[in-house]
Amino acid sequence: MSKPLQTPACSHQELRKTSYLTRKIRFKKQPTSAIIFAFEDSVYAYINHCVHMHRPLNCEQDAIFDESGLYLRCSMHGFIFDPKTGACQSPLCFGQRLQSLCLEEIDGTLYFAGKHLTLID
Numbered sequence: 001m002s003k004p005l006q007t008p009a010c011s012h013q014e015l016r017k018t019s020y021l022t023r024k025i026r027f028k029k030q031p032t033s034a035i036i037f038a039f040e041d042s043v044y045a046y047i048n049h050c051v052h053m054h055r056p057l058n059c060e061q062d063a064i065f066d067e068s069g070l071y072l073r074c075s076m077h078g079f080i081f082d083p084k085t086g087a088c089q090s091p092l093c094f095g096q097r098l099q100s101l102c103l104e105e106i107d108g109t110l111y112f113a114g115k116h117l118t119l120i121d
């Protein structure tokens with residue numbers, strides 16, 4: 001029995017060529033965007049809204065990582081996040097998490113696996 005059709009996010013090959021990708025999505029009926037990136041041999045996706053003021057992490061710079069490459073960094077005020085958990089490491093919002101999105105890989109393509117999510121063309 002085949003699995004129900006899922007929402008494609010990107011190919012693994014596409015992700016290898018860049019430090020991150022964004023996708024316009026509708027999540028829980030709201031238009032927003034997702035960030036997708038590889039970190040330490042795993043892939044992660046989050047809703048692209050900082051926990052501080054709900055700006056996209058890449059709102060001021062075309063980057064989502066800090067200079068060390070070890071933390072996600074919001075370019076608005078510089079808050080940093082653990083890429084594996086989305087937990088904020090900066091004092092004002094310490095422990096608050098970016099909304100994670102589940103990814104599944106099938107034959108080199110990554111799919112958003114959760115419900116309540118569709119791509120916006």
Ligand code: FES
Nearest residue numbers: 050052053074077
């Ligand atoms: S909006 Fe992201 S750190 Fe302030």
